[in-house]
Amino acid sequence: xxxxxxxxxxxxxxxxxxxxxxxxxxxxxxxxxxxxxxxxxxxxxxxxxxxxxxxxxxxxxxxxxxxxxxxxxxxxxxxxxxxxxxxxxxxxxxxxxxxxxxxxxxxxxxxxxxxxxxxxxxxxxxxxxxxxxxxxxxxxxxxxxxxxxxxxxxxxxxxxxxxxxxxxxxxxxxxxxxxxxxxxxxxxxxxxxxxxxxxxxxxxxxxxxxxxxxxxxxxxxxxxxxxxxxxxxxxxxxxxxxxxxxxxxxxxxxxxxxxxxxxxxxxxxxxxxxxxxxxxxxxxxxxxxxxxxxxxxxxxxxxxxxxxxxxxxxxxxxxxxxxxxxxxxxxxxxxxxxxxxxxxxxxxxxxxxxxxxxxxxxxxxxxxxxxxxxxxxxxxxxxxxxxxxxxxxxxxxxxxxxxxxxxxxxxxxxxxxxxxxxxxx
Numbered sequence: 422x423x424x425x426x427x428x429x430x431x432x433x434x435x436x437x438x439x440x441x442x443x444x445x446x447x448x449x450x451x452x453x454x455x456x457x458x459x460x461x462x463x464x465x466x467x468x469x470x471x472x473x474x475x476x477x478x479x480x481x482x483x484x485x486x487x488x489x490x491x492x493x494x495x496x497x498x499x500x501x502x503x504x505x506x507x508x509x510x511x512x513x514x515x516x517x518x519x520x521x522x523x524x525x526x527x528x529x530x531x532x533x534x535x536x537x538x539x540x541x542x543x544x545x546x547x548x549x550x551x552x553x554x555x556x557x558x559x560x561x562x563x564x565x566x567x568x569x570x571x572x573x574x575x576x577x578x579x580x581x582x583x584x585x586x587x588x589x590x591x592x593x594x595x596x597x598x599x600x601x602x603x604x605x606x607x608x609x610x611x612x613x614x615x616x617x618x619x620x621x622x623x624x625x626x627x628x629x630x631x632x633x634x635x636x637x638x639x640x641x642x643x644x645x646x647x648x649x650x651x652x653x654x655x656x657x658x659x660x661x662x663x664x665x666x667x668x669x670x671x672x673x674x675x676x677x678x679x680x681x682x683x684x685x686x687x688x689x690x691x692x693x694x695x696x697x698x699x700x701x702x703x704x705x706x707x708x709x710x711x712x713x714x715x716x717x718x719x720x721x722x723x724x725x726x727x728x729x730x731x732x733x734x735x736x737x738x739x740x741x742x743x744x745x746x747x748x749x750x751x752x753x754x755x756x757x758x759x760x761x762x763x764x765x766x767x768x769x770x771x772x773x774x775x776x777x778x779x780x781x782x783x784x785x786x787x788x789x790x791x792x793x794x795x796x797x798x799x800x801x802x803x804x805x806x807x808x809x810x811x812x813x814x815x816x817x818x819x820x821x822x823x824x825x826x827x828x829x830x831x832x833x834x835x836x837x838x839x840x841x842x843x844x845x846x
Contacts, residue, residue, distance in 0.1 A: 458492065578719065661679060
């Protein structure tokens with residue numbers, strides 16, 4: 422482990438050159454963030470502000486961190502999942518002077534130790550994926566909230582929990598729900614999660630997807646994305662749901678809908694994407710076929726009840742990277758990928774750069790808005806706030822332009838017609 426007190430704690434600083442190449446590749450696929458950097462770097466809008474981030478340390482995250490730094494920010498960073506840090510990227514950021522505490526394979530104590538180090542000096546802004554940083558501030562260091570002007574949250578699970586906190590009057594500073602921006606959830610969550618989840622499963626197993634029964638728990642944006650990609654590879658897709666409208670959507674999209682108790686009997690590959698605990702538990706593992714493959718693509722590792730699987734298993738072993746074989750009574754084998762953590766990041770590289778480009782553009786603009794409001798002495802509510810719809814359209818227009826695509830514009834007469842409530846048949 423490489424450690425420099427007050428600056429970084431990472432796996433191996435000698436990996437920096439490899440991390441730099443990864444980040445350069447990602448940057449070449451992130452033109453929206455590049456355009457924002459070009460526009461704002463000369464102005465240094467974040468000069469004098471410390472941004473503390475708790476977000477997967479991927480090559481795309483490295484590009485976001487460098488963009489903030491180019492625009493004047495002081496940065497302190499930790500990973501938001503024990504198995505999602507790319508050690509090469511962490512080294513590249515450390516060697517550039519970024520304060521970073523992250524390495525692949527952290528235990529829970531090391532994970533929270535890393536978060537604590539990023540707030541040894543108080544931040545002005547927090548950037549989260551899963552809200553562990555925000556929860557740490559609120560639970561253990563609430564006095565820091567007096568120093569924090571605002572934050573942002575990247576993922577569905579975090580937003581849900583922060584809205585619950587706000588509803589209880591417990592949220593101590595304003596937070597932008599970046600996840601709820603259309604240019605995030607309808608692209609990152611659907612196309613990013615779909616592709617990267619299948620990527621992780623294939624890297625960990627190398628199995629043929631075509632012809633298999635792939636069971637997807639949850640048909641929200643992430644589950645829908647996984648279902649689309651599995652179907653595209655020739656799988657027979659089965660969806661389990663607790664929400665009636667989501668089950669109807671899955672049915673009309675051509676998926677088979679079953680309760681998990683039934684799906685467990687016929688599934689070959691299982692993927693949870695719900696944000697809820699105990700989605701697959703002991704009785705489901707008992708019902709599974711020999712050779713079943715089980716993975717989770719939700720943020721936390723609670724969706725698979727692996728304690729109950731441990732109780733059923735006679736033995737377990739790592740049979741290949743990110744793939745644990747459990748042998749149960751009678752010799753039945755069940756394979757759990759990435760120890761039940763996010764399979765797309767633990768066993769692969771996370772979402773493609775092209776979709777993270779828009780997600781991280783939203784992150785950049787959310788923090789820019791917080792700083793601008795602060796400098797105008799504007800008081801924002803201690804609430805979970807949505808980014809404005811016009812920002813979605815701004816980011817989407819940049820993305821389209823960088824893809825060489827153009828769209829139509831409404832004429833003045835059409836705009837007037839759209840707002841003319843007196844117009845009839």
